[in-house]
Amino acid sequence: MTLAETLGPARPGGAGTATVAVIGTGAIGRDLVAKIHRSPVLECGLVAGRNPDSAGLRYAAELGYPTTADGIDGLLAAPRPFDVVFDATNAMSHAEHWRLLEPLGTLLVDLTPSKVGRMVVPTVTGTRPQAGRNVNLISCGGQASIPVAHALAERFAIEYLEVVSTVASESAGRATRLNLDEYVATTQAALTAFSGVRDTKAILNISPAVPPANFRTAVHAVAPGCTLEAVRAVVDEAAERVRAHQPGYRVTACTVTGDRIVVALEVTAHSDVLPRYAGNLDIIDSAAILVAEQYTAGLGASATVPAVGSEAGR
The missing domain is CATH 3.40.50.720 (NAD(P)-binding Rossmann-like Domain)
Structure with a gap:
């Protein structure tokens, strides 16, 4: 048949x-x-x-x-x-x-x-x-970081952007491991496309920690003349929009030191089949x-x- x-x-x-x-x-x-x-x-x-x-x-x-x-x-x-x-x-x-x-x-x-x-x-x-x-x-890192990176680039004169994502080894399947080069290249290209910043970098870490750590992404930016109050307002607004379809998305830290911005993000899964730490899979799904x-x-x-x-x- x-x-x-x-x-x-x-x-x-x-x-x-x-x-x-x-x-x-x-x-x-x-x-x-x-x-x-x-x-x-x-x-x-x-x-x-x-x-x-x-x-x-x-x-x-x-x-x-x-x-x-x-x-x-x-x-x-x-x-x-x-x-x-x-x-x-x-x-x-x-x-x-x-x-x-x-x-x-x-x-x-x-x-x-x-x-x-x-x-x-x-x-x-x-x-x-x-x-x-x-x-x-x-990529999961792109879905987590680009809303914040794009919002920062609209408001401030960003000279450099770097995104570092960490996923639990348990939530990095065979396809993810096969596509590590494509993951990095595509995420970096998207950062440039959506922010207009030419100097960008994307990094993916696969953590073997036990128990598995939640999915985390850190957005690093160089932007002269910004203040913590202004940056935090932009970041919180971008995060709130993401939470409309991904309730496990949250800002865990936001710092401004001189011209350097660091925004730490965490995503926990809200799923019938995924563990909470697999926010990387949940956000792209x-x-x-x-x-x-x-x-x-x-x-x-x-x-x-x-x-x-x-x-x-x-």
Whole structure:
């Protein structure tokens, strides 16, 4: 029996809903399925992986969703294209997934640091009509740091930006470890694109600490003439906007010493399947769900795709 026969005839989504699929059944994919399950507007039509015994496929099946161990081929065999596909695999695979899905008119939400699509940070980019249907969510460090870095660059004359993220070893899966170079390069490129600062650096640390430490990101900036009061006001406003879709996001410290700014951020996961320390996975998944739900709100009218302004992210 083919996958199309297993899934049955195409079932049209309800008004204001979108049928979605997830490629990738690691921790990110599993959490995406959990978030889709709770979404009032996203309907999970398929979860695709490569390992038939993966925890992600078992979890999706327990929730009653169709699964396939044929990866992208299984997704392409579905009876009709999905409105949205979440790619939770790796940067090397993403380009091929986009080549295959682009002709189908699907919105592809990329959770890998491939830098193939248009870079998106929801609280910074917002939504507007856009022809491109490949949305790149940069990295967990990018999602945590760029709202603050962008806000600081809008208010102060930033000469240098550095972002240091630390993730627990337990929350850094195989794809993350395969994509370390892409993670650093894509995060650094996004910092420059969204801040306008040419001199930037991105660093990722994987901590073996036991018990696992919460996901942390530190934003370092050089900005002559700023004050702690002004910096803190900007940072708190940016953080409050992020908390609208990621309640575990908080500022743990903010200091100004001479022309040097340091903002310490921590993200704890609010998830049905992730431990609290896996805020790195939760923040990028929460952004992905927000992008899909905003896109869904425009289906049947004038669909909108979150994208960066001007030339950033192209």
